[in-house]
Amino acid sequence: MADDIKILAFDVFGTVVDWHRSIMDEVRSMHLDVDADQFALAWRAGYMPAMQKVMSGELGWTLIDDLHRMILDDLLVRFGVTQLSEEQKRHLNKAWHRLGAWPDTVAGLRRLKQRYTICTLSNGNIGLLTNMAKQAGLPWDCVLSAEVFQKYKPDPATYLGVAKIFDVEPGQVMLVAAHQDDLAHARACGLKTAYIERPLEYGASQVKDVSPHPDNTFHARDLEQLAGLLRC
Amino acid sequence: MADDIKILAFDVFGTVVDWHRSIMDEVRSMHLDVDADQFALAWRAGYMPAMQKVMSGELGWTLIDDLHRMILDDLLVRFGVTQLSEEQKRHLNKAWHRLGAWPDTVAGLRRLKQRYTICTLSNGNIGLLTNMAKQAGLPWDCVLSAEVFQKYKPDPATYLGVAKIFDVEPGQVMLVAAHQDDLAHARACGLKTAYIERPLEYGASQVKDVSPHPDNTFHARDLEQLAGLLRC
Numbered sequence: 001m002a003d004d005i006k007i008l009a010f011d012v013f014g015t016v017v018d019w020h021r022s023i024m025d026e027v028r029s030m031h032l033d034v035d036a037d038q039f040a041l042a043w044r045a046g047y048m049p050a051m052q053k054v055m056s057g058e059l060g061w062t063l064i065d066d067l068h069r070m071i072l073d074d075l076l077v078r079f080g081v082t083q084l085s086e087e088q089k090r091h092l093n094k095a096w097h098r099l100g101a102w103p104d105t106v107a108g109l110r111r112l113k114q115r116y117t118i119c120t121l122s123n124g125n126i127g128l129l130t131n132m133a134k135q136a137g138l139p140w141d142c143v144l145s146a147e148v149f150q151k152y153k154p155d156p157a158t159y160l161g162v163a164k165i166f167d168v169e170p171g172q173v174m175l176v177a178a179h180q181d182d183l184a185h186a187r188a189c190g191l192k193t194a195y196i197e198r199p200l201e202y203g204a205s206q207v208k209d210v211s212p213h214p215d216n217t218f219h220a221r222d223l224e225q226l227a228g229l230l231r232c
Numbered sequence: 233m234a235d236d237i238k239i240l241a242f243d244v245f246g247t248v249v250d251w252h253r254s255i256m257d258e259v260r261s262m263h264l265d266v267d268a269d270q271f272a273l274a275w276r277a278g279y280m281p282a283m284q285k286v287m288s289g290e291l292g293w294t295l296i297d298d299l300h301r302m303i304l305d306d307l308l309v310r311f312g313v314t315q316l317s318e319e320q321k322r323h324l325n326k327a328w329h330r331l332g333a334w335p336d337t338v339a340g341l342r343r344l345k346q347r348y349t350i351c352t353l354s355n356g357n358i359g360l361l362t363n364m365a366k367q368a369g370l371p372w373d374c375v376l377s378a379e380v381f382q383k384y385k386p387d388p389a390t391y392l393g394v395a396k397i398f399d400v401e402p403g404q405v406m407l408v409a410a411h412q413d414d415l416a417h418a419r420a421c422g423l424k425t426a427y428i429e430r431p432l433e434y435g436a437s438q439v440k441d442v443s444p445h446p447d448n449t450f451h452a453r454d455l456e457q458l459a460g461l462l463r464c
Contacts, residue, residue, distance in 0.1 A: 065399070117362060117363075117366060119362070125397070126374060126376075126380070126397050127397045127398045127399055129374075130349060130351070130373050130374040130398070131349075131398075133373065133374075134349060134373050141362050141365065141366050141375075142358060142361075142362040142365075142375045143373075143374045143375065144358075147380075147397075148358070148379075148380055165357070165358050165359045165379075166359045166362070166363075167297070167359055
């Protein structure tokens with residue numbers, strides 16, 4: 001099974017980096033008078049509906065950086081934060097460029113990279129993903145993004161786009177993600193799938209169900225364990 | 233001057249990798265009964281006219297891999313090569329994915345990467361550039377290609393696209409290239425420019441003029457010297 005696979009495409013937010021802790025840390029470091037856990041969760045929760053607006057055509061093609069900012073502007077009102085300058089808002093919005101890796105991520109990616117081409121497949125924009133990689137030391141062979149395809153996941157154009165870019169069959173690409181719905185959409189396009197447990201993706205207040213799904217090609221605790229399963 | 237620059241975008245064919253020697257080596261390793269120097273030069277020479285067909289709209293958007301193949305098919309006829317199987321032609325066409333770096337490239341890029349975001353800005357497709365980077369050990373932060381912009385250099389959308397992707401001003405991007413025309417187009421878009429001497433780009437039979445042009449921000453013998461000039 002693993003021998004057919006040539007390309008590992010990684011979901012990023014939650015799978016590779018710990019957005020919840022990183023956003024909480026940023027909020028705290030700016031001394032905002034809000035519940036950092038709730039603020040982080042609300043920011044992330046705004047992401048799906050914002051992306052839906054793009055997918056439905058209500059909004060034209062919009063980068064995640066700009067969607068994050070629209071959500072942030074709403075949140076600051078809702079959480080009663082009024083003291084931030086424009087520069088501080090821009091800085092806070094770029095917190096998503098500075099997300100920290102899970103402890104196993106860098107070592108796991110380094111091992112996987114020896115045998116496979118490893119790339120991102122994220123709705124994050126290319127600039128965001130590149131800045132994040134540089135800061136967190138993520139050794140991608142290539143940064144692929146919804147921005148390249150001008151379609152957001154779960155549009156099939158994104159999953160199939162990876163195969164097309166590397167001139168391989170869909171079954172030679174494996175999506176690695178901590179989200180069963182993302183993996184199900186990839187599978188429907190003929191990709192292999194690897195589920196990564198990230199029980200604390202939403203923080204300790206909302207521990208995630210990480211039960212295996214039988215349709216995934218692999219199920220791993222983390223990226224180091226995935227590297228082991230793939231004999232890297 | 234160097235302090236404003238945040239992003240170094242690299243032309244690839246000729247600037248970072250030695251296409252002439254690499255293609256000659258591939259042709260020789262396949263024991264084709266042709267003058268390898270002439271074959272390599274002719275293959276490369278076919279590239280501009282093929283790209284022009286895309287830029288003029290005569291051809292729809294076409295990846296370099298496919299342009300290379302169209303040129304190759306013509307060349308094989310012209311050079312009287314008739315014995316290649318389809319698989320061998322595909323293999324030979326992918327020689328462009330296996331181009332070798334100039335001796336200074338990897339060390340130079342590693343130094344430059346410590347201070348700048350380093351990316352490709354090439355008409356090569358993303359798959360080609362990623363395979364090449366993996367094979368030659370090119371440590372890009374990000375692989376940018378005409379494919380991302382759906383425009384070939386020298387379309388301004390490519391040069392300005394780099395600035396847009398990284399959310400910086402055009403003057404905070406420097407194009408690094410061994411071709412004065414590419415640099416002139418980048419400069420017209422407000423980018424900084426660094427010329428890299430590659431006198432042997434076309435082989436020993438056609439040594440290239442590498443005189444400095446006063447409008448370039450930097451002029452360097454190779455990427456190691458550029459790293460020195462930029463105090464990396």
